[in-house]
Amino acid sequence: MAKAKTMFFCQNCGAQSSKWLGRCPSCGEWNTYVEEVIQREDHNHLHRSSFVKDTPRKPHAITDIAIDREQRADLHNAELNRVLGGGLVPGSLILIGGEPGIGKSTLMLQVALTCTDKKILYITGEESEQQTRMRADRVGINNDQCFILTETSVQMIMEHLDAMNPDIVIIDSIQTLYTDTIDSSAGSISQIRECAAEFQRYSKLSQTPVFLIGHITKDGTLAGPKILEHMVDTVLNFEGDRNYGYRILRSVKNRFGSTSELGIYEMTDKGLREVSNPSEILISQRDEAVSGIAIAATVEGLRPMLIETQALVSSAAYGTPQRSSTGFDNRRLNMLLAVLEKRCGFRLGVKDIFLNIAGGLKVDDPAIDLAVVASILSSNEDIPISTKTCFAGEVGLSGEIRAISRVEQRILEAEKLGFERIYISQYNQKGIDSKKFDIEILPLKKMYDLFTSLFR
Numbered sequence: 001m002a003k004a005k006t007m008f009f010c011q012n013c014g015a016q017s018s019k020w021l022g023r024c025p026s027c028g029e030w031n032t033y034v035e036e037v038i039q040r041e042d043h044n045h046l047h048r049s050s051f052v053k054d055t056p057r058k059p060h061a062i063t064d065i066a067i068d069r070e071q072r073a074d075l076h077n078a079e080l081n082r083v084l085g086g087g088l089v090p091g092s093l094i095l096i097g098g099e100p101g102i103g104k105s106t107l108m109l110q111v112a113l114t115c116t117d118k119k120i121l122y123i124t125g126e127e128s129e130q131q132t133r134m135r136a137d138r139v140g141i142n143n144d145q146c147f148i149l150t151e152t153s154v155q156m157i158m159e160h161l162d163a164m165n166p167d168i169v170i171i172d173s174i175q176t177l178y179t180d181t182i183d184s185s186a187g188s189i190s191q192i193r194e195c196a197a198e199f200q201r202y203s204k205l206s207q208t209p210v211f212l213i214g215h216i217t218k219d220g221t222l223a224g225p226k227i228l229e230h231m232v233d234t235v236l237n238f239e240g241d242r243n244y245g246y247r248i249l250r251s252v253k254n255r256f257g258s259t260s261e262l263g264i265y266e267m268t269d270k271g272l273r274e275v276s277n278p279s280e281i282l283i284s285q286r287d288e289a290v291s292g293i294a295i296a297a298t299v300e301g302l303r304p305m306l307i308e309t310q311a312l313v314s315s316a317a318y319g320t321p322q323r324s325s326t327g328f329d330n331r332r333l334n335m336l337l338a339v340l341e342k343r344c345g346f347r348l349g350v351k352d353i354f355l356n357i358a359g360g361l362k363v364d365d366p367a368i369d370l371a372v373v374a375s376i377l378s379s380n381e382d383i384p385i386s387t388k389t390c391f392a393g394e395v396g397l398s399g400e401i402r403a404i405s406r407v408e409q410r411i412l413e414a415e416k417l418g419f420e421r422i423y424i425s426q427y428n429q430k431g432i433d434s435k436k437f438d439i440e441i442l443p444l445k446k447m448y449d450l451f452t453s454l455f456r
């Protein structure tokens with residue numbers, strides 16, 4: 001028998017080498033090379049399915065190529081349609097990544113069940129038919145056009161696809177599949193790459209959209225990450241804090257739309273609910289103002305959202321003061337505290353400071369700085385901020401309030417939700433026509449101006 005042919009693959013970035021390496025020359029990670037058997041059979045065997053047969057191609061002038069516009073399919077899920085850039089493009093290959101248990105299977109099964117106008121094949125290598133049926137009952141929708149297949153061999157799946165010719169294919173998950181053409185075990189880098197490549201060929205040649213579900217490892221990368229990211233047309237990340245109900249579907253790469261779109265869901269006992277107006281749930285309902293709370297007018301992706309920041313400042317009883325934040329970068333919190341100390345003279349160095357973004361969301365928008373500072377000051381002074389006030393501004397190292405993007409959008413959203421005044425950077429004021437808004441717009445130049453305006 002011929003000796004099995006093996007290669008070494010970096011489990012982080014997918015780079016390959018004929019010998020073992022301690023440090024990957026392509027991504028710089030240590031100790032990530034693993035030996036995998038790649039013994040390929042001859043290539044004629046590879047494409048058994050009729051879809052996957054290569055037809056001879058010839059070059060066309062770019063101006064002669066016809067585009068079929070508005071062919072996007074409606075998935076009957078407004079948030080997912082939005083993230084995909086306005087619906088599902090025929091022949092697209094979409095990767096949905098997320099940590100285990102975040103709700104990827106639930107989301108895709110719900111999509112499969114609500115699209116009653118399409119024939120959908122949901123292939124699962126993770127759960128049994130009964131389990132999937134139970135989940136469907138829990139979600140409470142029935143669709144006789146949704147078919148479940150429990151199969152992990154790509155060759156068998158291709159035969160089913162040939163026979164059935166579905167409108168949409170969902171694979172749960174790519175890490176459980178294996179192809180006969182490669183000898184290494186399911187879930188290894190070379191298997192994932194080859195399986196994804198076969199579905200890429202299938203989706204392009206049959207013009208059937210394929211969703212691939214992929215698990216993300218603890219540090220936030222897809223297992224076998226980069227190899228999949230460049231092969232697919234769209235990468236969506238499903239994220240959220242498991243202790244809270246909210247889930248965010250973020251587009252990381254999209255060949256057919258913008259990557260700044262984002263969809264919001266809430267996990268309920270009957271599956272995922274679309275959240276079309278996030279601000280209303282992200283601001284806790286309260287009748288009277290409490291100290292330590294400030295509302296930030298943020299923009300996540302392209303969507304304006306009002307988010308509550310909560311701070312607690314108390315005297316440090318023992319030793320080193322604690323600084324802890326959830327949903328906000330701890331280093332950024334330390335930076336804001338240093339600016340408060342140095343530029344405004346607040347002695348926060350001897351205080352414990354806790355910061356929390358309500359709803360378990362992680363916010364990247366720098367415009368949240370101003371609300372964070374306002375909530376810290378409010379807690380420190382023990383003076384509440386009016387529930388009708390919100391903030392949007394970035395804080396610079398010299399204590400200046402810096403201009404932010406999409407300021408009009410934020411003001412509009414704040415006005416729509418019944419806020420009466422919004423603090424913004426003075427440098428943003430030029431660009432906006434304040435006569436257009438009923439809400440009071442208060443410009444700030446320095447961080448100290450915020451303090452005097454709020455508490456003096």
Ligand code: TYD
Nearest residue numbers: 100101102103104105106138268269270271
């Ligand atoms: P799941 O879709 O299995 O996650 P993934 O495929 O990303 O691993 O979701 C699992 C979690 O969702 C599980 O902890 C239970 C919860 N869940 C609900 O809260 N309500 C529901 O209706 C369903 C179906 C799941």
Ligand code: MG
Nearest residue numbers: 104105126172
């Ligand atoms: Mg799952």
